[in-house]
Amino acid sequence: MNQIYHVAVTGNDKWEGTKENPFQTISKAAKIAEVGDRVIVHEGTYREWVKPEHKGYSNTKRIVYEAAKGEKVIIKGSExxxxxxxxxxxxxxxxxxxxxxxxxxxxxxxxxxxxxxxxxxxxxxxxxxxxxxxxxxxxxxxxxxxxxxxxxxxxxxxxxxxxxxxxxxxxxxxxxxxxxxxxxxxxxxxxxxxxxxxxxxxxxVRKCCFYPEKTGVDYITVRGFEIAQAACPWAPPTADQPGMLGPHWAKGWIIEDNILHDAKCSAISLGKEASTGHNLCTRRHRKPGYQYQMEAVFRAKQIGWDKETIGSHIVRNNIIYDCGQNGIVGHLGCIFSTIENNHIYNIAKKHEYFGYEIAGIKLHAAIDVQIIHNHIHNCSLGTWLDWQAQGTRVSKNLYHANDRDFFIEVTHGPCMVDHNIFASEYSFDNVAEGTAYIHNLCCGTMRKEACLDRATPYHFPHSTDVAGVSLVYSGDDRIYQNIFLGGQTT
Amino acid sequence: MNQIYHVAVTGNDKWEGTKENPFQTISKAAKIAEVGDRVIVHEGTYREWVKPEHKGYSNTKRIVYEAAKGEKVIIKGSExxxxxxxxxxxxxxxxxxxxxxxxxxxxxxxxxxxxxxxxxxxxxxxxxxxxxxxxxxxxxxxxxxxxxxxxxxxxxxxxxxxxxxxxxxxxxxxxxxxxxxxxxxxxxxxxxxxxxxxxxxxxxVRKCCFYPEKTGVDYITVRGFEIAQAACPWAPPTADQPGMLGPHWAKGWIIEDNILHDAKCSAISLGKEASTGHNLCTRRHRKPGYQYQMEAVFRAKQIGWDKETIGSHIVRNNIIYDCGQNGIVGHLGCIFSTIENNHIYNIAKKHEYFGYEIAGIKLHAAIDVQIIHNHIHNCSLGTWLDWQAQGTRVSKNLYHANDRDFFIEVTHGPCMVDHNIFASEYSFDNVAEGTAYIHNLCCGTMRKEACLDRATPYHFPHSTDVAGVSLVYSGDDRIYQNIFLGGQTT
Amino acid sequence: MNQIYHVAVTGNDKWEGTKENPFQTISKAAKIAEVGDRVIVHEGTYREWVKPEHKGYSNTKRIVYEAAKGEKVIIKGSExxxxxxxxxxxxxxxxxxxxxxxxxxxxxxxxxxxxxxxxxxxxxxxxxxxxxxxxxxxxxxxxxxxxxxxxxxxxxxxxxxxxxxxxxxxxxxxxxxxxxxxxxxxxxxxxxxxxxxxxxxxxxVRKCCFYPEKTGVDYITVRGFEIAQAACPWAPPTADQPGMLGPHWAKGWIIEDNILHDAKCSAISLGKEASTGHNLCTRRHRKPGYQYQMEAVFRAKQIGWDKETIGSHIVRNNIIYDCGQNGIVGHLGCIFSTIENNHIYNIAKKHEYFGYEIAGIKLHAAIDVQIIHNHIHNCSLGTWLDWQAQGTRVSKNLYHANDRDFFIEVTHGPCMVDHNIFASEYSFDNVAEGTAYIHNLCCGTMRKEACLDRATPYHFPHSTDVAGVSLVYSGDDRIYQNIFLGGQTT
Amino acid sequence: MNQIYHVAVTGNDKWEGTKENPFQTISKAAKIAEVGDRVIVHEGTYREWVKPEHKGYSNTKRIVYEAAKGEKVIIKGSExxxxxxxxxxxxxxxxxxxxxxxxxxxxxxxxxxxxxxxxxxxxxxxxxxxxxxxxxxxxxxxxxxxxxxxxxxxxxxxxxxxxxxxxxxxxxxxxxxxxxxxxxxxxxxxxxxxxxxxxxxxxxVRKCCFYPEKTGVDYITVRGFEIAQAACPWAPPTADQPGMLGPHWAKGWIIEDNILHDAKCSAISLGKEASTGHNLCTRRHRKPGYQYQMEAVFRAKQIGWDKETIGSHIVRNNIIYDCGQNGIVGHLGCIFSTIENNHIYNIAKKHEYFGYEIAGIKLHAAIDVQIIHNHIHNCSLGTWLDWQAQGTRVSKNLYHANDRDFFIEVTHGPCMVDHNIFASEYSFDNVAEGTAYIHNLCCGTMRKEACLDRATPYHFPHSTDVAGVSLVYSGDDRIYQNIFLGGQTT
Incomplete structure (x- = not known):
């Protein structure tokens, strides 16, 4: 009953999408592919914004989009x-x-x-x-x-x-x-x-390359593409956060074996959608940005932000480079995800613009997110966990040649940062509490601060339900068995 | 601080949108108008799909779109x-x-x-x-x-x-x-x-005339326009339900003093969005349609379907005619709304197609909806309350010259149908229970049936929380002080 | 179908509870009275703790407990x-x-x-x-x-x-x-x-006089009793909060025409139950009390703290005096309640103990609570609104001869304080923001402060859903048309 | 900081509860033991109802009640x-x-x-x-x-x-x-x-032996006791369901290594509390019992019935016999629990009364419950899964000499029944759908039926959120690799 659709540059969208009579655009397949279906894209460059229309039902009942084995398929946001x-x-x-x-x-x-x-x-x-x-x-x-x-x-x-x-x-x-x-x-x-x-x-010319226009398009697999040159906008945690590729507020995507580069801002977004707040601070000037950010958390609860509905994505084995803001970004939508074995480099190294959201990986509310075995280098900042990093594990990653390797901010933990190599000159910014640092090799300097004028939420364990909100007094960290080479004080 | 933007056919979208230097398209204003702002559109025909970008905050903090006083403004879905x-x-x-x-x-x-x-x-x-x-x-x-x-x-x-x-x-x-x-x-x-x-x-050529592309665009007022000729699709309760005009899953719209006609399907939609199910029965053939419909109710709960987030719209003083499916349609999104003083006629009277969703007003889950003082005639069916009509009041409406005036189906009440004039030859289909019929004038025939193979939800009072699900045994109606002229038995 | 049960000091709990053969204890009636039933208690003193077993279903489907008309019925917690x-x-x-x-x-x-x-x-x-x-x-x-x-x-x-x-x-x-x-x-x-x-x-000898042992006993009316001399414990917002009389975490009680006095702590409690936190600060010393208090709010959400399940009580026409802590107390459970036309005096005027919870009326999270037309005098503090007073109205109350009349603390509003007479020498403590003071007569002094080391929640309008948490910067008040006589500066 | 309290029959409740100066009653310890504390009870018979007052915080932060190692401790509901x-x-x-x-x-x-x-x-x-x-x-x-x-x-x-x-x-x-x-x-x-x-x-003389009086007392361990002779009442799924031992609507209990016998009705209860409905069908005669049962499910959602708040108990290595209704019972409260390695026999074998709730193990809404490696014999019915058995696994259990071994009723699955030995003459009643029966040895007869006049809920996977409600059409079972010896047709 499940269909396999083929797409080829030599195809035609009027055809049936079979191997013999393939479609010409991925978008055509994306409009009709249903749960259980598979879309195989053949060699060539596709200049289109693929907007998957339908969703899968579960981890085992997905819709798969993949490059044909051994064929070079490029999706470009440019003309x-x-x-x-x-x-x-x-x-x-x-x-x-x-x-x-x-x-x-x-x-x-x-x-x-x-x-x-x-x-x-x-x-x-x-x-x-x-x-x-x-x-x-x-x-x-x-x-x-x-x-x-x-x-x-x-x-x-x-x-x-x-x-x-x-x-x-x-x-x-x-x-x-x-x-x-x-x-x-x-x-x-x-x-x-x-x-x-x-x-x-x-x-x-296009905002995204592979990103649903509507929310709730769950259980999509995107595998084996090269994706590049989208005009994606600045993606802060208090706005709609589109990336070149991403689920747009859904559950259970698998993004693997792709090469992504030259996103104007963020390559992969696991971030939030617009209705929970879109640049309200910039647009309305009524409250500080962090107040809107906290409100976004509670608004998100009202549209169903929880483990059953959102997150649990897998992003693995991708190569990401030459992007302006992030390799991977995501507020709220990233919960319970695994980011594994990616190679991320040259993020924000043109340094054309700066905002407080730039890093190889920049996540807010990374509840129970696993960041494992990634190789991150030549970024202005390697990884930035901001607000509500709780149940987060950062393990076995290799950081080097970044302006800074790691930043954990206004979050109450518990988090685990273990078995990483932080090889840059500036290892850490720690403006958080409740993190265990274990078995890391830190070659650079560290900074530690409290934040006593801003309260951020913490959650019931393994849950998006808020359990309380607190100032960040700093401290309550556990630091065991690390090797600190001792960088040069800045 | 709040802005007034002007739009005129002689304007230019590069200008500032003042009275002297108006915009040319409503869409331009719709992209920038913020809470508290007002968009005044001047005489002429606007062939565009207006997609409001921002939302209002409350009943008193809205974004208003209106035709300039005394000027004829037409928005058309056609070219x-x-x-x-x-x-x-x-x-x-x-x-x-x-x-x-x-x-x-x-x-x-x-x-x-x-x-x-x-x-x-x-x-x-x-x-x-x-x-x-x-x-x-x-x-x-x-x-x-x-x-x-x-x-x-x-x-x-x-x-x-x-x-x-x-x-x-x-x-x-x-x-x-x-x-x-x-x-x-x-x-x-x-x-x-x-x-x-x-x-x-x-x-x-356009699916809609005034309908946000995304969900959650709350507290918009649309006033004084003539809106016509959109190519809106069939809008059943188990699909995305766009209309020519509507909020697309939001809260607190006021739609008033408009003239709407020649929607291919539905003129005004207060209905549901896509992620809770989009034609799954037709597309997947796995379960009966009513099972998907019930599942849509529970999925909607997961994305925040409740009084705080959705519904409470006011639709009043509009004239609606010559549409294929509905004058007003809405599943789930219509809760706590008031539909008042509208004149609705000639709905589905071309009879080009038929499906189980055609009526002057067709609502599902019309929890605490008030349908008051409307004039509905020459429709294939005047008003159809289907599933979960609870706390619904249908009062002081005038029905005549319809193929049927009123249909209440698979719902457990309590509902109140009072002070209406049902002047057509076929007054009622009652496949429900728990309705009070009081002080109506019924000129035509009635039909009453149970539905014992299909269970439908009922809710806690004045709430979208489901309290239980039950077969429709029929009965438990209250019929007081009506005048039945006695139509011809069909 | 509904029963009327009679209770008399001359009765017998083995009898049927009819007028002729009444029960001897109110407790006996309380064990069997069902929705729609009425319990009429005849003249005399009843030394018992009445624990209503069953609940009513709605505002119109209650269980009523009342003193027989014109008869003096006293329930005492003493022997x-x-x-x-x-x-x-x-x-x-x-x-x-x-x-x-x-x-x-x-x-x-x-x-x-x-x-x-x-x-x-x-x-x-x-x-x-x-x-x-x-x-x-x-x-x-x-x-x-x-x-x-x-x-x-x-x-x-x-x-x-x-x-x-x-x-x-x-x-x-x-x-x-x-x-x-x-x-x-x-x-x-x-x-x-x-x-x-x-x-x-x-x-x-007894902790309470009329208080269910379990939670969720909704829609009870208690009318016309004199209730006195219960050994109720200290009832802070971070503990189980029993009073001499109250609903114990339920919805829709009416408490009217009673005389209550000599509660060791609180006469009427609309407060919280134990599972959301019971003196954790005192017992565990892990976090400051206000942190546990905030956590209680979020825990309460998890056990259903909202308009549908909790609060909406009416407390009216009662006379309350000579109690150690409060005439009326309530954290969380008081939402959407009306406290009207009560006469409250001599609260904490023995001054035997002090804690930060003592007042004629002391409410936390008084969301949409109306405090109207009460007469409050000779209390150490007249009325204290603490945390999350939002949508609260304090109107037409007469305060005099109190050590202080009114205190509003760490709350963000909006609140309305209007048409009150504050006749004591010390009128106000205002450690809050977002209150409108209109048409009051203030005879005493005022104090105004910010609170910058403690963040408290605010809610979506007319909802218990938290919308955000913020420090109390103070300000954003509206002060119109009041008469300030100008007290002596303290 | 954590305390160890000792209890001995030779103790005194005025003492400090040390080993040298133990308490005399477990109840004394139960009133003061806090999270992290341990209560060790020494040899002897304790005729009391232990009502734990405080709760643990997490699986690793519990309050432990246990018999001293090697000592025989009996808690009796009798005198x-x-x-x-x-x-x-x-x-x-x-x-x-x-x-x-x-x-x-x-x-x-x-x-x-x-x-x-x-x-x-x-x-x-x-x-x-x-x-x-x-x-x-x-x-x-x-x-x-x-x-x-x-x-x-x-x-x-x-x-x-x-x-x-x-x-x-x-x-x-x-x-x-x-x-x-x-x-x-x-x-x-x-x-x-x-x-x-x-x-x-x-x-x-006592209703229970070890059962909190209030709800929400989480994370208690009860280990190594003999518990007997409580006067616990009939415990249907539409009433308060107390047992001789149990959590009374809480999370994370461990009940292990106990011997339980001679409960008048149920030995261990993981069931529901009273506010979601208490014998409403019997008391009010308004709706059929199954309608109240369904309503209990939705009411439970309103007081927080979900994975975060309720269930996840472990009941293991207990011996249970000679009880009137159940070895283990539980509606709603049993979710996500594991029942493992218990020996259950002689349940309802006095046959003094009968109701539709009698079995060695009787669970409703056994969402993601694991029933593993139990030995169940000489019961009127071995195990009964009724309503909403979803994600339930019944594996490696040994059933024999029961009047019937297993009953699965009005549930939609998916369930897994695997590697069990059903050795009685009557193996199964299957009035359900969506179960996989794999690798079982069935020695007796089976019965299979649909249920087309009653709709029951099904849930989102691994969730208590209702996803829909459906009649039980029967079918959709998977039956692989079982050995059916073929019993005698009844």
């Missing part, structure tokens, strides 16, 4: 742009019809929202331009576009008090900017000595 | 089609670029889903063609299109055992059909003696 | 003690068999628990001795018993910084103490110049 | 009665002061309530008389008491259509009856040729 005109120096221009964007024009969408703080003097956008796959920098203005200076240090957390260098400063002179008109959007780019008409130039 | 070619007899053809449809091509979307039963030998579609505002009939095939016979009786409920005549049989020879291609959709229409190039021909 | 022996000076002694106490011997039960702070150097007990109805003082030791000095000021709130005088200092030389043995309890009392063998001496 | 007078033939009489009963006189409490059907012509009582430990039969009247005939078959399920013999018919001529007066209760007993003044005669 190729040709016909560039040289206008001045090394600056070129191309005009794009606005119909390619639909409702969402990334070049009109400012990177904005709660907890985003830099740059302050001009707005960046969700759009991006890629020269042979490499993301350019957005110029502050036309002046900079024409005469870009190489950037060396980028925007970073103000309290760390040390500059964070760009990973590839030499890339920073490749820049773009855009002018959005009524019918078209004009892209300007400084390609330096490259002729865009002879190279592959892509611009991102 | 004008020109350039018709005569191909044979009175049959013309026009070709429409598929980009006007976006993701949803109504001419490719069959009218389908749970509880829809007629026609059985061919599929109708969500699309529709309008000749000077009048909806045409969809031909079964090209043969019928060329040589349409006048239809006199249409599809109707099988158990009523009497034919239900079309209100305007002479219209039924105006027909259309469509062929959906990869790039374009070709519309064929038999306009009889009319030349479409000299008349106004519109085809519906 | 008469005779056979006193003079042992020294004016000190007498009597020996009481422990079987009269059952499981609960008030002379072995220390007044103790969270938030009780004075006296510190010795323990008082739940027991009490009454000389012709007047409560004696418990001596600190035998020395004091023999040679009591008149007390003038009693224990009071430390922060008020002014002495609170006893209402009747001359009574304070009448004292008792007890020695609890294995089989008997020996009561010693200094009756001054009275001969106890010629007066009426009673000692309290 | 010894002496001074018997011979009044006629072999009938003796003794008079008991009513004060020994407190509020609950078992000789005045009829065995009664929902689902109890036999005997119909007279009422039995909760009381019982024991001659040297052996329970007597209650005579129908004085006539029978004087001239008892030996009973051979007892009351049994009407539909099984075959007589069920008494295990020891010769015992049935030992009989008693009682007359309850105002001050005393007179016990009459026919001891045949025994002289009660020379034997040990006990009568049960």
């Amino acid at each position: 190729v742009v040709k016909d560039w005109t040289l206008i001045e120096g090394t600056v070129w221009k191309a005009e794009v019809d606005n119909t390619v964007f639909g409702d969402y024009n990334p070049y009109a969408e400012a990177l904005d929202g709660d907890w985003l703080i830099y740059p302050v003097d001009y707005k960046l956008h969700a759009g991006d331009v890629y020269l042979n796959g490499k993301s350019l920098y957005e110029a502050a203005d036309f002046e900079e576009l024409k005469n870009p200076r190489m950037r060396t240090n980028g925007y970073a957390a103000p309290w760390t008090n040390h500059p964070e260098p760009l990973l590839h400063p030499e890339d920073s002179v490749y820049q773009w900017m855009a002018q959005v008109g009524e019918k078209t959007t004009v892209i300007y780019a400084n390609f330096q000595d490259q002729n865009p008409n002879e190279e592959c130039i892509e611009i991102n | 004008v089609v020109k350039d018709w070619t005569l191909i044979e007899g009175t049959v013309w053809k026009a070709e429409v670029d598929n980009t006007v449809f976006g993701d949803y091509n109504p001419y490719a979307e069959a009218l389908d889903g749970d509880w829809l039963i007629y026609p059985v030998d061919y599929k109708l579609h969500a699309g529709d063609v309008y000749l000077n505002g009048k909806s045409l009939y969809e031909a079964a095939d090209f043969e019928e299109l060329k040589n349409p016979r006048m239809r006199t009786n249409g599809y109707a409920a099988p158990w009523t055992n009497h034919p239900e005549p079309l209100l305007h049989p002479e219209d039924s020879v105006y027909q259309w059909m469509a062929q959906v291609g990869e790039k374009t959709t070709v519309i064929y229409a038999n306009f009889q003696d009319q030349n479409p190039n000299e008349e106004c021909i519109e085809i519906n | 008469v003690v005779k056979d006193w022996t003079l042992i020294e000076g004016t000190v007498w002694k009597a020996e009481v068999d422990n079987t009269v106490f059952g499981d609960y011997n008030p002379y072995a039960e220390a007044l103790d628990g969270d938030w009780l702070i004075y006296p510190v150097d010795y323990k008082l007990h739940a027991g009490d001795v009454y000389l012709n109805g007047k409560s004696l003082y418990e001596a600190a030791d035998f020395e004091e018993l023999k040679n009591p000095r008149m007390r003038t000021n009693g224990y009071a709130a430390p922060w008020t910084n002014h002495p609170e005088p006893l209402l009747h200092p001359e009574d304070s030389v009448y004292q008792w103490m007890a020695q609890v043995g294995e089989k008997t309890t020996v009561i010693y009392a200094n009756f001054q110049d009275q001969n106890p063998n010629e007066e009426c001496i009673e000692i309290n | 010894v009665v002496k001074d018997w007078t011979l009044i006629e033939g072999t009938v003796w009489k003794a008079e008991v002061d009513n004060t020994v009963f407190g509020d609950y006189n078992p000789y005045a409490e009829a065995l009664d309530g929902d689902w109890l059907i036999y005997p119909v012509d007279y009422k039995l009582h909760a009381g019982d008389v024991y001659l040297n430990g052996k329970s007597l039969y209650e005579a129908a009247d004085f006539e029978e008491l004087k001239n008892p005939r030996m009973r051979t078959n007892g009351y049994a399920a009407p539909w099984t259509n075959h007589p069920e013999p008494l295990l020891h018919p010769e015992d049935s001529v030992y009989q008693w009856m009682a007359q309850v007066g105002e001050k005393t209760t007179v016990i009459y007993a026919n001891f045949q040729d025994q002289n009660p003044n020379e034997e040990c005669i006990e009568i049960n």
